Structures are given as structure tokens and as C-alpha cells.
Amino acid sequence: MNQGTANNSSFSFTQSGPFVMVIFGATGDLAVNKLFPALFSMYKSKLLPEKFYVVGFSRRDWDDEQFRKFLNEKHIMDKSNKKEFLDPYLLNELPVDNDELIWKEFIENIYYQKGIFDEPFGYETLIKKLVGFDEEMGACITRIFYLATPPDNYLSILKHLDSTKLAEGCGQGSDKWTRIAIEKPFGRDLDTAKMLDQKLGQIFSEKQVFRIDHYLGKETIQNLLAFRFANSIFEPLWNSEYIDHVQITFAEKEGIKSRGKFFEGTGIMRDVAQNHILQMLAAIAMEQPRSFTREEVRDARANAIKSIRCIDSKAVKQSVVRGQYKSYLQEKDVVSDSKTETFVAMKLMLDNKRFAQVPFYIRAGKKMPGEMMEISVVFKQTCHILFKEYGCPEIGNVLTFRIQPDEGIKMRVITKTPGMKLSLETVDMKFNYKEHVAHKIMDAYEKILLDILSGDQMLFNRSDELESSWQLITNILKGWEDPSVPLFVYDDSSWGPKEAQELIEKDGRKWI
Numbered sequence: 001m002n003q004g005t006a007n008n009s010s011f012s013f014t015q016s017g018p019f020v021m022v023i024f025g026a027t028g029d030l031a032v033n034k035l036f037p038a039l040f041s042m043y044k045s046k047l048l049p050e051k052f053y054v055v056g057f058s059r060r061d062w063d064d065e066q067f068r069k070f071l072n073e074k075h076i077m078d079k080s081n082k083k084e085f086l087d088p089y090l091l092n093e094l095p096v097d098n099d100e101l102i103w104k105e106f107i108e109n110i111y112y113q114k115g116i117f118d119e120p121f122g123y124e125t126l127i128k129k130l131v132g133f134d135e136e137m138g139a140c141i142t143r144i145f146y147l148a149t150p151p152d153n154y155l156s157i158l159k160h161l162d163s164t165k166l167a168e169g170c171g172q173g174s175d176k177w178t179r180i181a182i183e184k185p186f187g188r189d190l191d192t193a194k195m196l197d198q199k200l201g202q203i204f205s206e207k208q209v210f211r212i213d214h215y216l217g218k219e220t221i222q223n224l225l226a227f228r229f230a231n232s233i234f235e236p237l238w239n240s241e242y243i244d245h246v247q248i249t250f251a252e253k254e255g256i257k258s259r260g261k262f263f264e265g266t267g268i269m270r271d272v273a274q275n276h277i278l279q280m281l282a283a284i285a286m287e288q289p290r291s292f293t294r295e296e297v298r299d300a301r302a303n304a305i306k307s308i309r310c311i312d313s314k315a316v317k318q319s320v321v322r323g324q325y326k327s328y329l330q331e332k333d334v335v336s337d338s339k340t341e342t343f344v345a346m347k348l349m350l351d352n353k354r355f356a357q358v359p360f361y362i363r364a365g366k367k368m369p370g371e372m373m374e375i376s377v378v379f380k381q382t383c384h385i386l387f388k389e390y391g392c393p394e395i396g397n398v399l400t401f402r403i404q405p406d407e408g409i410k411m412r413v414i415t416k417t418p419g420m421k422l423s424l425e426t427v428d429m430k431f432n433y434k435e436h437v438a439h440k441i442m443d444a445y446e447k448i449l450l451d452i453l454s455g456d457q458m459l460f461n462r463s464d465e466l467e468s469s470w471q472l473i474t475n476i477l478k479g480w481e482d483p484s485v486p487l488f489v490y491d492d493s494s495w496g497p498k499e500a501q502e503l504i505e506k507d508g509r510k511w512i
């Protein structure tokens with residue numbers, strides 16, 4: 001297949017040269033459900049260079065063909081769950097046969113390396129494989145090491161990348177040829193995050209490191225910056241004079257599925273609050289970057305997270321509620337007296353002028369009644385000044401960013417109910433991606449992979465940003481070590497424990 005540059009002029013990216021990507025944890029959920037489908041989609045859309053190699057590194061005793069067979073089966077399953085094959089950039093619906101042919105071509109670029117993460121053998125054989133690719137290409141090709149394993153393996157993998165000199169790449173000693181991509185959660189708390197960062201820093205230079213939070217790659221999160229800073233009408237209102245409070249909801253319908261091993265001892269706080277939720281908050285709270293460049297945007301994001309007031313471990317009960325869904329203890333790989341939280345609600349305050357006294361209410365949970373990731377900016381109610389007797393709605397203007405599903409933006413305004421009498425009602429003004437965008441929205445992992453390939457770090461975490469987020473979360477986790485802090489059980493398919501309602505209601509507000 002002829003791979004070239006994307007021919008859609010509205011989409012710009014830097015086409016990467018040939019590369020090899022080694023995926024550690026290649027048979028795990030993340031690799032199988034996100035990374036390989038994203039790579040395939042990029043291949044179909046001609047976003048990958050003509051020549052590339054992907055090596056799955058895992059403990060199973062397989063060769064290339066067995067690994068390809070495994071991916072084939074997953075692909076067939078995935079395909080039977082999807083009715084349509086949309087080429088996201090060319091706007092064509094691909095006929096199924098064509099899709100099959102492209103898959104067959106794509107899979108030829110996939111290789112396998114058996115290895116145990118904390119034993120040198122696999123890494124040593126990997127070197128030979130990578131050298132073979134360089135020889136085939138007649139040049140040093142970019143090496144990307146993608147850590148998609150459970151976080152406990154990160155230090156072992158880094159140690160071996162270092163000791164076998166794999167980290168140095170084919171240029172031996174030149175950091176030009178290697179990149180490392182590392183998934184969240186980045187550490188378990190502040191100390192382990194710092195330790196991990198220190199280890200990374202000993203082996204790689206900062207420009208080689210891609211700390212992933214795939215929420216930063218979501219189209220709807222990226223759009224928040226454009227929405228806030230490209231439209232002049234919102235910025236004057238974006239402060240404590242006009243905003244009453246902000247709500248962030250991260251509700252997932254499913255439980256932990258087959259991820260018991262990972263989730264136990266991780267919990268929702270480390271799994272999504274420390275990263276995805278705080279990034280959603282940062283997108284609302286950050287100041288306008290001085291320019292739309294990597295470090296300026298990362299500075300603005302990091303400053304927003306730094307401005308969140310730390311909650312004292314002893315005061316955790318007042319501002320944080322944790323819960324566990326009723327059937328959690330029956331899930332596979334979950335211990336019978338597990339105290340792992342599957343729900344969290346928090347009230348966070350920011351110590352900066354813009355958001356002084358503006359609470360950010362956050363809730364995240366598994367086994368909720370529906371899928372709903374959204375941010376609502378609730379404006380102060382002024383309706384009563386003139387229209388007190390005419391039925392002012394309890395909540396007035398709300399600007400909602402729907403991150404997913406049904407991606408879009410909604411502005412609730414108060415209007416006069418049509419008719420002879422004066423009475424008021426609320427109406428939603430909506431922008432919906434489905435109606436507006438003819439093609440499917442780019443998957444976050446495609447964007448993340450594209451940026452790793454082109455070496456663009458804007459949408460990746462910097463270590464100071466992670467340190468501040470861990471500082472906040474570690475204090476809460478410490479507070480939870482006190483056995484008197486309750487873990488509330490909530491019904492499956494409910495909005496969490498009633499204490500989460502009380503958290504916001506005691507301030508005279510309600511979840512939207």
C-alpha cells in the first residue's frame with residue numbers, strides 16, 4: 001500500500017520517518033483494545049510512514065506468527081462488534097473486503113518478542129531484532145519503547161533498557177533515536193512518582209520522555225482550549241465574579257470488568273482522579289498560555305494543577321467521599337474484604353485570584369447508571385433581580401462540555417416562555433459533534449501515538465505537573481489510611497453513596 005502524507009489539509013501533522021515501536025505488555029487490555037486498533041486506524045488513514053515495525057513484548061512463548069494470529073482473532077472480534085468502517089480522514093466508508101486486505105498488509109509489520117520483564121534474556125534478543133530492522137533499512141531508525149504494562153513493572157523494564165543499552169538506540173549514546181512512552185498511573189503516590197521520574201531522568205533526557213494521559217489527546221479536551229481562548233465572549237466571564245461553581249462528572253456504566261488485578265490496590269483515585277479528572281479541571285482553570293507552544297501550554301496546565309489547594313489528611317472526611325459498588329467484592333481477582341474505592345466525590349478549591357471561592361465538585365465512579373464524562377460551568381444566578389415573581393429556574397446559565405459520549409457543548413440559558421403571560425424557562429443551545437463533523441472523531445490514542453511519532457510533547461505530562469497532582473492525591477490517600485474514614489457501599493447502577501449528594505448539598509448546590 002502506498003503510504004504518504006495525509007491529504008486532508010485541515011489536519012496537520014509531522015509525518016514521522018521509519019520507526020520501530022516496542023510495546024511492553026503487548027497482550028494486555030491496553031495494547032489489544034487501544035494501541036493496536038489505533039495503529040491500524042492510522043495505517044488505514046495513511047498516517048504511518050511507509051516502513052515501520054511494531055514489536056509486541058510479552059511473557060507468552062510465541063513467535064511472530066502466533067502473535068499475529070492472536071491479533072487477528074481480536075481484530076475479527078472487534079470487527080464483528082462494529083458495523084461501520086469509517087476512514088476518519090478520507091471520509092470514505094471502506095468496504096469490508098478492502099478493510100480485510102489492509103489489515104493483512106498491516107499485520108505484516110507486527111513482530112513478537114518473548115520476554116519476562118525482570119529478566120535480561122528477552123531484552124538481549126530484542127537488541128538483535130532491532131539491529132536487524134536497522135540493517136534492513138540501512139539506517140538507524142527511531143526506537144520507541146511503549147510501557148503498556150501494569151505500573152509495578154516500570155522500574156524493572158527501565159532498569160533493563162538501561163543495562164542492555166537498548167535505551168541508547170542504534171546511535172549508541174545519541175538520544176536522537178529513542179523515545180519512551182509511559183502510561184498512567186505514573187507511580188502510586190508522590191514518593192514513587194518522584195522515584196520513577198528520577199530513574200527516567202537517569203536514562204533518558206526530558207525530550208525523549210512521553211508521560212501519557214490519554215485524556216489530553218481527546219478531541220473534546222483539546223477543543224476546550226480553542227473554545228475558551230479563541231472566543232472573546234467567554235474569557236471576561238471566566239472568573240469568580242460570574243462563575244458560581246464547576247462540576248466534573250466521570251461516570252462509567254461498567255464495573256472493573258476483567259481488570260481486578262490492576263484495580264485492586266489502585267482504586268479510582270489513582271486510576272482516573274489523579275490524572276484524567278485533574279486534566280479536565282486544568283483545562284477549565286488554566287490561564288491563557290502566552291503562546292500556543294509546547295512549554296507555554298504545559299506551563300499553563302501545570303500552574304492550574306499547582307493552584308489546587310491541598311487537603312489536609314486530617315480534613316479528608318469533610319471534602320472527600322469514597323465508595324465501593326455493591327457487587328465489587330464478587331468481581332474476579334478482588335479480595336473478599338477489599339477496601340478499594342470504585343467511587344470518589346470531592347470538593348476542591350483553587351488558590352488563585354480567578355477562582356477564589358469557586359468550588360470544583362468532582363465525582364468519578366464505576367457502575368454508574370450511564371456513561372457520562374462532562375464538565376459543567378455553573379454561572380451565578382441573577383435572574384431574581386428583575387424577575388423574582390416570574391419563576392426563575394433554580395439553576396440558570398450552565399455551560400456544559402460533554403467530553404463523551406455524545407460529544408458536544410451545551411449552553412443553558414433562561415428565556416421567556418412563549419405566550420401572553422411572563423414566565424421563564426430554560427433552553428439549551430447545543431453544538432453536537434455528530435451533527436457538525438461528517439467523520440468520526442479521532443481516537444485519543446491515535447492522537448497520542450501520532451504525537452509520539454512526531455516528537456511533539458505538548459499533550460504529555462511534565463514531571464512538575466505530575467508532582468503537584470500527586471501531592472494533592474497523596475494527602476487524600478494518607479487521610480484514608482485512618483480506619484475511621486468510611487468507605488460507603490453504593491448500589492450498582494446508582495450515582496454513588498448518598499454522602500456524595502450531601503457533599504454538594506451542604507453548600508446549597510446540587511449535582512446537575
Ligand code: BG6
Pocket residue numbers: 252271272444
Ligand atoms: C483508563 C482507566 O485510563 O481510562 C479506565 O484505567 C477507564 O479505568 C478509562 O475506564 C476511560 O477511558 P476512556 O477513553 O474509555 O474514556
